[in-house]
Amino acid sequence: MSNEMLLAAQKPVLTDNVISMNNVRKAYTTGKVTFEALKGVDFHARRGEFLAIVGPSGSGKSTMMNIIGCLDIPTSGDYVLDDQVVNKLNSNQLADIRNRKIGFVFQAFNLLPYATAYENVEVPLLFARVNARQRKERIMALLSRVGLADKVANKPTEMSGGEMQRVAIARALANEPDIILADEPTGNLDTKSGGGIVQLFHELWQSGKTIIIITHDMNIARQSGRVFKLKDGLVDTNGNGI
Amino acid sequence: MQWSTIYNVFVRDFRKQKKRITLTIIALCWGTISIMLLLGFGEGLHRQLSVNGKGMGEGISVLWPGQTSLPWKGLGKGRPIRFVPEDVDYLKNKIPELKEVGGEYHRWGVSIKYGDKVVSEHINGLSPNYQDMRNHIPAAGGRMINDLDMQYKRRVVFLGNKLAERLFSDTPADNDNWFQESPLSKEVAQKAVGKEILINGMPFTVVGVQIHKMQMNSYSGMDADKASIPATTFEAVFGDPWLDNIIYMPNDVRRMKEVERKVFEVLGQKYKFDPKDQRALGIWDVAANQKEMDNMLFGIKLFLGIIGGLTLLIAAVGVANIMYVSIKERTREIGIKMAVGARRGYILTQFLLEAILITFAGGFLGMFISIALTEGFKRVNIQSEVLAFMGRPTISIEIGLVVVAILGVMGIMAGLFPAMKAASVSPVESLRYE
Numbered sequence: 001m002s003n004e005m006l007l008a009a010q011k012p013v014l015t016d017n018v019i020s021m022n023n024v025r026k027a028y029t030t031g032k033v034t035f036e037a038l039k040g041v042d043f044h045a046r047r048g049e050f051l052a053i054v055g056p057s058g059s060g061k062s063t064m065m066n067i068i069g070c071l072d073i074p075t076s077g078d079y080v081l082d083d084q085v086v087n088k089l090n091s092n093q094l095a096d097i098r099n100r101k102i103g104f105v106f107q108a109f110n111l112l113p114y115a116t117a118y119e120n121v122e123v124p125l126l127f128a129r130v131n132a133r134q135r136k137e138r139i140m141a142l143l144s145r146v147g148l149a150d151k152v153a154n155k156p157t158e159m160s161g162g163e164m165q166r167v168a169i170a171r172a173l174a175n176e177p178d179i180i181l182a183d184e185p186t187g188n189l190d191t192k193s194g195g196g197i198v199q200l201f202h203e204l205w206q207s208g209k210t211i212i213i214i215t216h217d218m219n220i221a222r223q224s225g226r227v228f229k230l231k232d233g234l235v236d237t238n239g240n241g242i
Numbered sequence: 243m244q245w246s247t248i249y250n251v252f253v254r255d256f257r258k259q260k261k262r263i264t265l266t267i268i269a270l271c272w273g274t275i276s277i278m279l280l281l282g283f284g285e286g287l288h289r290q291l292s293v294n295g296k297g298m299g300e301g302i303s304v305l306w307p308g309q310t311s312l313p314w315k316g317l318g319k320g321r322p323i324r325f326v327p328e329d330v331d332y333l334k335n336k337i338p339e340l341k342e343v344g345g346e347y348h349r350w351g352v353s354i355k356y357g358d359k360v361v362s363e364h365i366n367g368l369s370p371n372y373q374d375m376r377n378h379i380p381a382a383g384g385r386m387i388n389d390l391d392m393q394y395k396r397r398v399v400f401l402g403n404k405l406a407e408r409l410f411s412d413t414p415a416d417n418d419n420w421f422q423e424s425p426l427s428k429e430v431a432q433k434a435v436g437k438e439i440l441i442n443g444m445p446f447t448v449v450g451v452q453i454h455k456m457q458m459n460s461y462s463g464m465d466a467d468k469a470s471i472p473a474t475t476f477e478a479v480f481g482d483p484w485l486d487n488i489i490y491m492p493n494d495v496r497r498m499k500e501v502e503r504k505v506f507e508v509l510g511q512k513y514k515f516d517p518k519d520q521r522a523l524g525i526w527d528v529a530a531n532q533k534e535m536d537n538m539l540f541g542i543k544l545f546l547g548i549i550g551g552l553t554l555l556i557a558a559v560g561v562a563n564i565m566y567v568s569i570k571e572r573t574r575e576i577g578i579k580m581a582v583g584a585r586r587g588y589i590l591t592q593f594l595l596e597a598i599l600i601t602f603a604g605g606f607l608g609m610f611i612s613i614a615l616t617e618g619f620k621r622v623n624i625q626s627e628v629l630a631f632m633g634r635p636t637i638s639i640e641i642g643l644v645v646v647a648i649l650g651v652m653g654i655m656a657g658l659f660p661a662m663k664a665a666s667v668s669p670v671e672s673l674r675y676e
């Protein structure tokens with residue numbers, strides 16, 4: 001595609017930032033009331049960074065993360081992901097980015113309830129049109145990597161929270177994305193299984209992925225490379241970094 | 243769009259959600275069956291009732307002689323009226339609105355003999371036009387009395403099917419059951435034609451046997467039990483000067499009342515009675531009865547149609563509801579799939595395929611079962627008057643297809659619209675759906 005070639009050619013001219021947000025706003029309208037959850041946020045993430053987003057409840061962390069993950073679009077402002085101007089993409093292009101460039105891990109796991117661990121990990125591979133043999137290889141490799149080689153055939157109801165989150169991480173890694181986004185991935189887990197999940201993210205970071213994680217847990221934030229603070233929909237400049 | 247992707251996801255999810263899909267198919271199937279059986283039995287009943295009501299003939303009136311009850315032109319009341327054979331042509335000539343007129347003699351308790359079998363039955367003298375007016379229809383291989391028989395006063399006889407069975411079969415079926423066609427009837431009809439029987443000791447040749455017909459009303463007994471000979475022969479053989487009945491059929495059944503008035507005028511003039519004297523002639527307007535019957539049948543049909551429509555509506559709402567509920571439940575599923583990279587088109591195609599497959603599987607399964615049930619019901623050969631009244635359930639494939647199409651479209655729309663909505667918003671919104 002000539003468009004992509006053009007963007008590729010421009011690459012050196014742009015920054016080293018894999019994620020670049022400028023003056024991003026997001027307003028939610030409920031009935032007649034409009035609420036601005038993000039009020040002009042600038043945010044940048046470098047390739048290979050391990051970044052924690054923190055802030056009080058309701059400060060707009062999830063809103064921002066959803067925009068980063070192309071699950072939602074900003075009301076205004078620019079968002080450039082891997083040198084692609086996301087504002088200008090159509091819904092199919094956004095779907096393809098979610099499929100290949102980004103792995104998203106949710107606090108509520110968001111697994112298909114009727115499908116096994118194996119089948120849940122398979123979903124993004126199906127949409128990426130990976131053939132059956134490769135799918136099988138990759139799923140088995142991913143599930144053993146997250147330590148679930150023996151839970152392949154379990155459904156979400158037959159797994160613990162930590163195990164479900166591991167399936168979700170395996171699914172996020174399915175198409176080998178460069179960026180892993182996690183919105184309070186340990187929020188629903190006890191300390192021990194939460195620790196295991198954090199450990200996994202560290203390993204992924206070490207293998208070269210860009211990790212952005214929302215957390216309330218200062219211990220987790222401290223283990224990251226950089227902390228980004230949000231407050232009332234704005235960047236909290238009051239001492240970024242811990 | 244990548245069809246193999248859609249196919250893979252579709253097949254996988256379809257297998258995974260067997261319970262929900264099976265339930266939907268059963269609901270659809272059930273809706274289709276109840277409507278089709280309702281309409282099928284209704285149609286069968288309708289046909290049967292309209293056949294039953296017409297066995298004695300359609301659009302005719304029956305006359306029999308009475309007694310004057312009003313004085314007329316100096317003549318007193320209480321005078322008996324009598325029909326002569328000439329009245330038939332007289333009426334036909336005087337009243338051009340009449341299509342057919344026929345005169346009829348009766349004699350009861352006449353001995354009829356074939357071989358060593360003797361029965362005592364009802365003999366009828368009548369004319370060939372009874373085939374049209376009174377449904378004296380011959381079974382294959384035989385014929386009704388014809389004009390030459392009349393002209394030459396031939397000794398030929400047309401037998402009622404029950405009577406023929408009693409004479410020509412060693413194992414006649416139950417004589418009281420007029421409603422069920424005897425399994426022997428065809429065989430007996432073949433056997434009887436051309437045979438000679440004795441009526442009051444006089445030889446007559448059987449020219450035909452009546453087909454089985456449903457006769458619900460009569461003025462002189464069931465046609466199945468009678469032997470009919472030409473009216474001219476009857477007059478000659480039994481020396482009977484008076485006709486017992488005259489029946490007529492107008493060109494236009496809607497002018498029955500007008501024709502009736504003319505009949506009273508014409509005969510009143512001939513026999514000198516007041517045309518307004520209702521007792522001078524007995525009259526039975528069979529067509530009026532049939533009109534009532536037709537109205538009732540139309541009522542039944544309308545009633546069944548309304549019930550069928552309501553049932554269809556309920557079924558459609560039920561199907562729409564199941565599809566709608568299941569897809570509401572699946573909004574999260576749509577959100578999850580979109581979040582991991584499903585394009586909008588994949589989601590919509592998958593849901594559309596699924597809805598089509600489910601609705602048509604359920605619809606055609608229902609149609610198939612309904613047809614199998616009614617066919618099975620037809621095969622059960624219960625000798626029962628109740629069944630004879632109820633008739634054969636008749637499923638119309640056209641109605642079935644319309645039912646399936648309506649339910650299908652409802653199901654597809656109910657399935658597709660929520661999916662379209664879920665796929666058109668951002669994945670976050672679908673994921674947040676509880």
Ligand SMILES: Nc1ncnc2c1ncn2[C@@H]1O[C@H](COP(=O)(O)OP(=O)(O)OP(=O)(O)O)[C@@H](O)[C@H]1O
Nearest residue numbers: 028029030035037056057058059060061062063064
């Ligand atoms: N769909 C929505 N409609 C209306 N308001 C919303 C919607 N989503 C979020 N909000 C509002 O936007 C603000 C930011 O929400 P967001 O979920 O981003 O907060 P958060 O920082 O992730 O909080 P938490 O730590 O509790 O998860 C909140 O005040 C919330 O009420």
Ligand SMILES: [Mg+2]
Nearest residue numbers: 061062063183
């Ligand atoms: Mg949040």
